[in-house]
Amino acid sequence: MSQTTSEPTTEPEPQQGLALGAAPGDLLQRLRTAVARRTEGRAVALLTLVVITVAIVEPRALTSYPVTLGRIALIGLVALGLTAVILMGELDLGVASTLAVSGVVMASFESLTVGIIVALLGGLLIGVVNAFFVVIVGINSFIATLGMLFFLRGAAFVISGEQPVRVANADTALQFGRPLVGPLTPRILIFIVVFIALHVFVTRMRVGREFYAVGGNREAAYDAGIPVVRRVFTGFMISGFVSALAGVINAMERTAADPTAGGTVLLASFAAAIIGGVLLNGGRGSIVGALLGAATLGILQVSLTLSGVQVDVQNIIIGSVLLLAVISDPASVRRVMARASTFLSERSKPQPAG
Amino acid sequence: MSEQPTVASDAGVGTRPVVDARNISKAFGGVQAVDDVSLAVVPGEIHAVVGENGAGKSTLMRTLSGIIAPDSGQVLVDGVALQPGDTRAALAAGISLVHQELSLVPEMTVAENIVLGSTPTNGGFIDRREQRRIAAEALEEIGVTVDLDELISRLSMALRQFVEIARAVARKPRVLILDEPTATLTPAETDYLLDMLQRLADRGLAILYISHRIPEIFRIGDRITVLRDGQHVDTVDVADTDPDAVVRMMVGRELEATLGEHREADPGEVIVSAKGIRAPGVNGIDLEVRAGEIVGLGGLVGAGRTELVRAILGADPRTDGEVTLTYDGVTHRINSYGAAIRAGFGYIPEERRTDGLALTMSVTDNITLPNRRHLSRGTILERARIKRFAAQLADVVGLRPPDVSREVGQFSGGNQQKVVLAKWLGREPVAIVLDEPTRGVDVGAKAEIHRLVRELADDGKAVLVVSSDLPELLELSDTIHVVRDGRIMGTLDRAEANEAAVMALASGQTAGTSAGSDTTSEVDA
Amino acid sequence: MMTDEPVAETPSPDQAAATTPAAEPGIEERAVTVTEWMADRGIFIFTALLILAAAVFIDGFASLTNITDVFNRAAPIGIVAVGMTFVVISANYLDLSVVAQVATSAVVLIAVSNEYGFVLAILAAIVIALVYGFVNGVAVGVFKANAVIVTLSTTFIGLGLLRWVSGGSIYFGPPDGPVRVFGSTRLGPIPLSMIVLVAMTLLLSFVLNRTTFGFLVKAYGSNREATRLTGANTAMVVIGAFVITALAAMVGGFVLAAFSNTAVSSMSTGFDFRALAAIIVGGTSVFGGRGSVMRTLLGVVFVSVLTNIMVLSGLGFGMQQMAIGLLIVAAVSVDALARKAGTS
Structure with a gap:
């Protein structure tokens, strides 16, 4: 799926004036163009592969879809928020710690409502602090949010007294894990809402759409008068808020908040976004892609669990998937292939006579 | 407004300048980039600005579009002085610059790029219909058909250049400034662009056209302003001159x-x-x-x-x-x-700051870099020899001050370049x-x-x-x-x-x- | 900010202005700002003050047992940190997978030497370290993937493998085995682990400062493209930095296992951020190109003393982690602000 710039639609024909524009072409041509513009190709291919394999090897992962959906929602929610940040060419490594700390914060309040509100506000605050260090102080977001990762993980331990905190109002919380509409639990419904909201935000709303400009060509975004600093703040706040939301949901479903929660969430959410075609350098990717990535990983995980594969092996598999996804970025693969081919062609050519 | 320059042009244009730059001067670090240059452009005119590299063309245009504030002089639009160094004011007054480097966002569509920064919205949501309308109108104005939903990353360089122009046109400018727009275009595409500019001018747009390419200028230009070493040499009607004369004015110096x-x-x-x-x-x-x-x-x-x-x-x-x-x-x-x-081979690259030097390292370190094999025994660097070697080379290239332990980033451009040379001289x-x-x-x-x-x-x-x-x-x-x-x-x-x-x-x-x-x-x- | 804008005209006055800050050629005289000074020298003062304050205010800090304990705990982290300094200097942020590497090395040392003998255990550990170094290094140096994401994946792969194979069980070395002997040997009052730390520091300091490889790591961290254009094989530089980190993590694992003569997959928790904190606090820049192994050692002392103070004051793991997270962000902020002050 190489993205050549000289598509048939854009090839100039110097002989007859300049056919700069594209004739719409037939249906097939239009379809092909529409597909080529998307960034989710790899995710669709991988998802198809996983679904087919799972359908043959472990069909229970598909028949017991409420479990699978819940798992997808768990991985996916954080991945969606993360995608907002990655689109701008930044990174938020603190998402899993935010998840843990917000769950603990929520559980330490007597009133569920107050706990939820404080936890979600906390998520927003974390986003603000991250953005401050990234765009105001000027620290690379990897390092700033890495510091945040450690800090918040510690905070979760401190607030919880280093052990799981039971949610005070366990009965209400317990309700939360029950299906609400058909097989859909509140978690899945919230995930769907967040997905739609974020998808609309980055495709239909000006602020969200400008994330692509901030990530794709930051200089141009400045020149065009886009308030880049404000956009970065918005992105980190979305990521912080959504991670906090995931933490609250987690704690509610389990009626307890574990300070070590979300151990694999960091890995899985990054893997979901990157498989989904979200470019780490920013400017390319989609919320739909992150969803597809999360679905792939969720189905994979559930089927592994159902097949009796232990968690450690699942971690090995997901870690390998992320490693492969991050090195199989089209740009780096193309470069490595080009280098390899010149290397090979050099070897095969004979030396000319001196 | 006492003496308005009048223009005799075959385009039948008005005589009241839309942009009038008066006595613009700008110096950078002791170098007089633009020295007391005046320039007036009237509606419907294609005004070419020519000059050698370093003649001050780009600086002058950047002053007009508010990117640079001049040291002295002012820019009038319709007789009203512009706030110097204010891009938004210049844009609002109708001066639109087509950047030499493309400033498009690769993974956004043509329509989105054309309206970028002033996306029409309706309650926070993008007004897609309006967005398409503005983009389509701008593209139609320059006579280019592109799929509005195509991503910039999938367009040829030429089409990107045209989208960039459409973006400038969408801002409803009164003056369009183009800086070497044909640099990346094929001859056919260049033809197309020139015809397009002619049409825009015929509709009353004033165009400032900066180019090295003399034939282009003679094809579409109404008047030519020649700059040399930051100074205004002359402004002539295209009808009254010929390419040789323009080249002579540009070069100026003892030609033979x-x-x-x-x-x-x-x-x-x-x-x-x-x-x-x-x-x-x-x-x-x-x-x-x-x-x-x-x-x-x-x-x-x-x-x-x-x-x-x-x-x-x-x-x-x-x-x-x-x-x-x-x-x-x-x-x-x-x-x-x-x-x-x-x-x-030795290679002194074009961009010394990004490709030529490790700016946070010392002169000695930079000189050692390509000579590390020669300056080490086995894999161990020989520090005494390195010191002597670097000092020697600094002396050969005349580094000033000759302090090889300083970070390269702290030297002037000329001395940095000497360090790049020294690096390679050491390898003979x-x-x-x-x-x-x-x-x-x-x-x-x-x-x-x-x-x-x-x-x-x-x-x-x-x-x-x-x-x-x-x-x-x-x-x-x-x-x-x-x-x-x-x-x-x-x-x-x-x-x-x-x-x-x-x-x-x-x-x-x-x-x-x-x-x-x-x-x-x-x-x- | 002085950004070089590509300008068509040459020689462009703008560029002349950008590259010639002063009117006359020569070095621009610039006062050293407080932030710069702090970034450069602050760690010496802070470490001294911290030790002094601890000795005065914290009961039990200045005792010989406590100080020995500080050093014993500092040694494995310090060994990892001096190795990882290479990755940080090469402008690749850090190697998160040291957590997996240290635990793997510790478990392999004890488990394999119990079964197959000491020599084979060390050989196995070396092979594993080389695999880690090459996988991380190739992904980052050849495929140009982000080091944080790459090493995050290898952490999960590595820890997953270790737990899977070991079943999470604790391995004990025989009470008279070579590991135990190593762990209990002292030269006077100095435990062998400290000597290993100092030896590793000196060795890696030599590699960084005196060898062509170390020189290239610094140059690469300062400017990748300029380094490539001098004909250096930059992929090998990155791979080398990760291999050195992996070998250091291996030694760190040995020392950690020898300390208690036991090994378990969870024993290296927190090594990643403690090592990073030590490196950054020591003054190695996360922006790459600048740093020193010796100063990392100083950073290790600082972080270890700080941790010890917190432990003596009854602060738990959570508090320690918070403090060190803050420390990382603060130290990087000072570095970033100093850079800003230096370039404007």
Whole structure:
């Protein structure tokens, strides 16, 4: 799926004036163009592969879809928020710690409502602090949010007294894990809402759409008068808020908040976004892609669990998937292939006579 | 408003200038970039601004569009003075600059890019219909059909250039400033662009057109303003002048003058041989450099010279072609950059700050970098020798101050460039490639760098120089190849080389000696 | 900010202005700002003050047992940190997978030497370290993937493998085995682990400062493209930095296992951020190109003393982690602000 710039639609024909524009072409041509513009190709291919394999090897992962959906929602929610940040060419490594700390914060309040509100506000605050260090102080977001990762993980331990905190109002919380509409639990419904909201935000709303400009060509975004600093703040706040939301949901479903929660969430959410075609350098990717990535990983995980594969092996598999996804970025693969081919062609050519 | 410049133009335009720049002066660090220049543009006029590299064209345009605040003078739009250095005010007043570097967002659509920064919204949501309407209107105005939903990353460079223009037009400007818009276009695309500008002007838009390319200017321009060394030489009607006269005004200096101190060139054996070089931007070039010879590569910015030398060295991959380096009876095939350096090439890149130097390291460290093998026993660096070596080289290139333990980033541009030279001199290269060796360098350092380059040739090295600075190119080179569109358009030896001849070949005013018109519009596989 | 804008005209006055800050050629005289000074020298003062304050205010800090304990705990982290300094200097942020590497090395040392003998255990550990170094290095140096994401994946792969194979069980070395002997040997009052730390520091300091490889790591961290254009094999530089980190993590694992003569997959928790904190606090820049192994050692002392103070004051793991997270962000902020002050 190489993205050549000289598509048939854009090839100039110097002989007859300049056919700069594209004739719409037939249906097939239009379809092909529409597909080529998307960034989710790899995710669709991988998802198809996983679904087919799972359908043959472990069909229970598909028949017991409420479990699978819940798992997808768990991985996916954080991945969606993360995608907002990655689109701008930044990174938020603190998402899993935010998840843990917000769950603990929520559980330490007597009133569920107050706990939820404080936890979600906390998520927003974390986003603000991250953005401050990234765009105001000027620290690379990897390092700033890495510091945040450690800090918040510690905070979760401190607030919880280093052990799981039971949610005070366990009965209400317990309700939360029950299906609400058909097989859909509140978690899945919230995930769907967040997905739609974020998808609309980055495709239909000006602020969200400008994330692509901030990530794709930051200089141009400045020149065009886009308030880049404000956009970065918005992105980190979305990521912080959504991670906090995931933490609250987690704690509610389990009626307890574990300070070590979300151990694999960091890995899985990054893997979901990157498989989904979200470019780490920013400017390319989609919320739909992150969803597809999360679905792939969720189905994979559930089927592994159902097949009796232990968690450690699942971690090995997901870690390998992320490693492969991050090195199989089209740009780096193309470069490595080009280098390899010149290397090979050099070897095969004979030396000319001196 | 006492003396309004009046214009006699075949376009039948009005006489009241829409933009009137008066007595603009701007200096950078002691260099007078623009010196008391006035310029008035009337509606419907295509006003060409020409001048050599460094004549002050870009600075003047950046002043007009509010990117730079002038030291003195003012810009009037419809008789009202603009706030200096305020891009938004300039934009609001109707001055729209088409950037030389493309400032589009690759993964956004054509329509989104055209309205970027002023996206129409409805309660926070993008008003897609309005967005498409604005974009379609702008594209229609310039007469280009592009799928509005196509991503910029999937467009050719030419189409991107047109989208960039559409973006400027969408802002409903009264004056459109284009800075070398045809640099990346094929002849056919250039034709199209020029016709388009003509149509826009016919509808009353004022256009300021900056270009090196004389034929283009004579085709569409109404008036020409010539700048030289930051000064206003003259503004003439196109009808009253001819290309030769314009080139003479641009060059200004003693046209027939010889080339600095004459170096008695005595070229020996062919050392560097490049055959059939192809790479992105390079369309099949053959080149030879002999021992003791300085070969210059002239041409306009974007002609493909940097791409050519990088492809020769293997610094960027080439798609085709062979390069050999021959000396002491041995021929080395150059297949990769590493091989080029090992075989005895030295390379002074165009962008010294990003490609040439590790700015946070000391002069000594930078000099050690390419010489590390020579300066170590086994793998252990020999510090005493390194110190002596660096000090010696700093002395050879005349580093000032000669403190080799300072960070390179703390030196002036000229001295930084001397460090880049020193790095490679230490290796005693057989062949050395210099890309814009004196860009952004003060006069004193420039002279010293020229002396060093000549000494290299006198020493029997093969020297290949890329320079956009014509006097420099003429002064240094024994032979000049003029490059345009990734091809050698003509080769001038020392006797026939002068600024006008180089300029003529570079701007496409005269057909070159090199064949290849039949392959002009071929797209490389 | 002085950004070089590509300008068509050459020599462009703008660029001349950008590259010639002073009117006359020469070095621009610039006062050293407080932030710069702090970034450069602050760690010496802070470490001294911290030790002094601890000795005065914290009961039990200045005792010989406590100080020995500080050093014993500092040794494995310090060994990892001096190795990882290479990755940080090469402008690749850090190697998160040291957590997995240290635990793997510790478990392999004890488990394999119990079964197959000491020599084979060390050989196995070396092979594993080389695999880690090459996988991380190739992904980052050849495929140009982000080091944080790459090493995050290898952490999960590595820890997953270790737990899977070991079943999470604790391995005990025999009471008279070579590991135990190593762990209990002292030269006077100095435990062998400290000597290993100092030896590793000196060795890696030598590699960084005196060898062509170390020189290239610094140059690469300062400017990748300029380093490539001098003909250096930059992929090998990155791979080398990760291999050195992996070998250091291996030694760190040995020392950690020897300390208690036990090994378990969870024993290296927190090594990643403690090592990073030590490196950054020591003054190695996360922006790459600048740094020193010796100063990392100083950073290790600082972080270890700080941790010890917190432990003596009854602060738990959570508090320690918070403090060190803050420390990382603060130290990087000072570095970033100093850079800003230096370039404007």
